[in-house]
Amino acid sequence: MTPRTEQQPQMSVEEFEELERHAPETVRLEFIQGKVQVKGVPDGNHSEIYMWLLEQCMQLRPDLRLYPERGVKTESYRKGRARADAILVPRRSLKGHGEWSDGAGVIMAVEITSYDSDTNQRDRIDKPDGYAAAGIPVYLLIDRDDCSVVVFNQPEKGRYRHQEKLPFGARVKLPEPVDITLDTEPLKEFAD
Template sequence: MTPRMTAQPLLSIEEFEELAHRAPETVRLEFINGKVEVKPVPDGNHGEIAMWLLEQCMQQRPDLRLYLEQGLKVETYRRGRARPDGSLTPRKHFAGQGEWADPKGVLMTVEITSRDSDTDRRDRWEKRDGYAAVGIPVYLLVDRERCVITVHTEPKKGEYRSIIIRSFGERIELPDPVGIVLETEELKEFAD
């Protein structure tokens, strides 16, 4: 069962956005399930995985771009704000949008787990559910702790109905609308 919060948010979306705008560069803030979340600044291995994935996307789908750290409005009725490690979209998709963009048209979001106590709740549950709630077709979780890649697809009623899990080193296909195949042997170098 997925953990969910039902309490009223302590801040409005406008108050959160102002807080996030004024946060120091050493932290990234998100607003998930009505709570302010502090997202750790990525470490070197996290960055290497993001760049590896960016290269794979550009080589196989030059018509698309993997935007790193673009803020998205997530959850039903836009009550949340998440900053995925990556958002795959057509070129120039976010042009003219602000710090917190509409998720419509995002083909895939990516999260890479970090070394912090909240990664389980945040990346494996709450953000996954937020991305499903707004209908993002593919959610890719690169889990450094477990050394697996999990592909979530078929969002319906706030949940992904299909899940594929592969260990680092195995081949995994990202289905349409992404249409990319990942050979993940290199990820073994960056596991925690």
Template sequence: MTPSTADQPQVLTEDFEELARRAPETIRLEFINGKIEVKPVPDGNHGQMLMWLIKQCMQQRPELSLFPEQGLKVEAYRKGRARPDGTLAPEEYFAGQGEWADPDGVLMAVEITSGDPDTDRRDRREKRDGYAAAGIPVYLLIDRDDCTLTVHHEPDHGKYRLSRSWTFGKVVEIPQPVGITLETEKLKDYAD
């Protein structure tokens, strides 16, 4: 059996969207690199980390909102479908766009690892590359496995040109167009 890729997907994008629409509320589906993925249900520490980041964004950039679980059209030619844990965009950017929005106005995608076996492939590689291919300026990965924040930025030809990691507790500068500073000491409280 040939593995699925973006060139030979498991299903057509339209069929995936219909499947995702009919999935029970307890399941979140994504379509990454031609494969249907089940997104893990977040635990309490995951939720606390996201809420911490939402507050940081609201305090420093009140004209923007960090939208939880907003579906995005990602990858080359917008054939992939992802639900970042957080999507930073202008306050009413997603109004009227439906379940799978265009990423052109998105400033940052955020993923918080969940400790499941697919984290390395999905959050650290496939989603990173999908967000870069969609032209999202910044991808922030909050990695609970090794207690780091990694900022990927400057997408170019489907890859982020620059990446830098910091351990929890350090001060992290998120570059423009986001332009916020994160004091990350609090994340140590939520590390597992």
């Protein structure tokens, strides 16, 4: 593993939030490890995967809500701003939240890979660290590039201590506090 180095941020969190507020609707911005990043707009298969997961969560855990495209404060001291493809939270727990929710109430962050040049760094490296630093217990990565589901859990000191990678089609157990088992067979249809 390459050691992490502290970088000077491009701007402050406040400056980023102001920039993001004025960005056109066709652009989704994130502030990860001190850098502004542009996140790709989801395609149809990306949206279908989100709906599949939403249906699973509603059936298996009706006490929870899966919100799409939610802003989350990430990284140590909440210096980052990630726009998760989805977050899983207890019902009504976003009441009174602004654009960027504290990670403390989130029990799972979800990313579905996009076919853009930054997806490897963003979804597989930067976001797991950011979500772990925010104390989010589970990070679910649905990776369309290699048709796998990766479950990260046990956040500690800005890293997830455990991860499990399974192919589309496997039964995937999401650990506590999520406590859902997903049948990922339907994801094969959306791998293209």
